[in-house]
Amino acid sequence: MMSDVEKHRIREITRRLKEAHPDAAIALRYSNPLEILVATILSAQCTDERVNLVTEALFKKYRSVGDYARVSQEELEEDIRSTGFFRNKAKNIRGAAALLLSEFKGEVPRSMEELIRLPGVARKTANVVLGNAFGLAEGVVVDTHIFRLSHRLGLSQGKTPEKVEEDLMRIIPRESWILFGHQLIFHGRRICHARKPLCGECFLSDICPSAFKV
Numbered sequence: 001m002m003s004d005v006e007k008h009r010i011r012e013i014t015r016r017l018k019e020a021h022p023d024a025a026i027a028l029r030y031s032n033p034l035e036i037l038v039a040t041i042l043s044a045q046c047t048d049e050r051v052n053l054v055t056e057a058l059f060k061k062y063r064s065v066g067d068y069a070r071v072s073q074e075e076l077e078e079d080i081r082s083t084g085f086f087r088n089k090a091k092n093i094r095g096a097a098a099l100l101l102s103e104f105k106g107e108v109p110r111s112m113e114e115l116i117r118l119p120g121v122a123r124k125t126a127n128v129v130l131g132n133a134f135g136l137a138e139g140v141v142v143d144t145h146i147f148r149l150s151h152r153l154g155l156s157q158g159k160t161p162e163k164v165e166e167d168l169m170r171i172i173p174r175e176s177w178i179l180f181g182h183q184l185i186f187h188g189r190r191i192c193h194a195r196k197p198l199c200g201e202c203f204l205s206d207i208c209p210s211a212f213k214v
Contacts, residue, residue, distance in 0.1 A: 002171065009207050010155070010171055010172070012207055013153060013155075013204060013207065014172065014176060014180060014183075016203050016204060017180070017183040017184065017187060017204075018179070018183060020183075020187070020203055021182075021183045021186040021187060021190075023186075024179065024182035024183040024185070024186045025182055026128070026132050026182060027048035027049075027052070028040065028043060028048055028051060028052065028055075028128075029052045029055065029056075030055075030059075030132075030133075031059070032133070033107075033108035033129060033133035033134070034064075034065060034108055035055070035059055036128065036129055036132055036133050037096065037108055037118075037121075037125075037129050037133075038055070038058070038059075038062075038068070038093055039051055039052075039055050040125045040128045040129060041089055041092055041093055041096070041120045041121070041125060042054065042055070042080060042083045042089055042093075043083075044085065044089070044120075045084050045085055046083040046084050046085075050082060050083060051083060053082075054079075054080055054082060054083055057079075058079055058080065061079065064106070065097045065100045065101055065106045066097070066101065066106070068093055068094060068096075068097035069094060069097035069098045069100075069101055071094065073087075073090055073091065073094065076090040076093065076094060077090045080093075088120075089120065091119070092118075092119040092120025092121075093120065095118075095119035095120070096118040096119050096120060096121065099117065099118055099119070100118070103117075108129065108133065110130065110134050110136060111130075111138070112126050112127075112130065112138045112139065115129060115130065123139060123161075123162065123165065124141055124142060124143065124161065126138070126139075127139045127140065127141045127181075128141055131177070131178040131181070132178075135178070137174050137175070137177040137178050139165055139169060139177065140165050140168040140169055140172065140177045140180065140181055141181040142161040142162075142164050142165045142168070142181075143185065144188075144194075145184060145185045145187075145188030145189065145192075146164070146168075146181055146184045146185060146188070147161055147164055148188060148192070148194060149184045149187060149188050149192055150164050150167070150168060150184070151164075151210075152192060152197070152208065152209075152210035152214065153204065153208055153209070153210070154208070154209040154210070155167060155168060155171065156168060168180070187204075196214075197210075197214050199211045199212045199214070200212075
């Protein structure tokens with residue numbers, strides 16, 4: 001059970017993050033649930049900037065679930081090649097589209113249980129889709145930034161993204177789950193870098209157990 005001091009520290013972390021990163025939002029560009037599903041699958045082991053470059057043309061070519069289901073493996077591979085791991089990603093996108101057509105009437109589902117049935121979709125991807133496409137907080141996205149910052153800030157000692165997510169869900173109010181993830185990602189990109197965090201410029205350094213130690 002958390003002490004009152006730790007509860008106050010966590011509240012202060014969330015307050016300062018919200019104040020410092022009012023523009024925190026997902027970097028992937030999309031206009032509907034299908035597009036963010038595809039973009040998130042493509043983002044595995046790839047930068048958001050690269051994904052956005054690829055999807056700018058991809059989303060003009062493929063406008064429906066049926067388009068992805070009907071395209072050949074080879075053609076889709078070429079369209080997404082620069083995102084890396086393109087064979088597996090193309091297979092997953094085509095497989096997800098086929099399942100959406102056969103079991104979900106061509107619509108992206110709105111539940112964690114249904115989303116993780118889709119090829120290429122685990123909890124992280126499902127959380128991204130649910131939070132950003134539908135505003136549903138079923139969990140907390142844990143990417144590399146959130147995993148790193150959760151440890152540095154003493155919010156979790158979990159060894160896996162799943163354990164870190166469990167810890168964050170326990171200590172962060174549910175209504176903050178979606179935005180908190182975006183704020184941590186922004187903080188990781190702007191200040192708390194992987195190799196050389198800018199602790200001297202960080203507004204959390206006085207309440208961060210890792211400040212000036214990395």
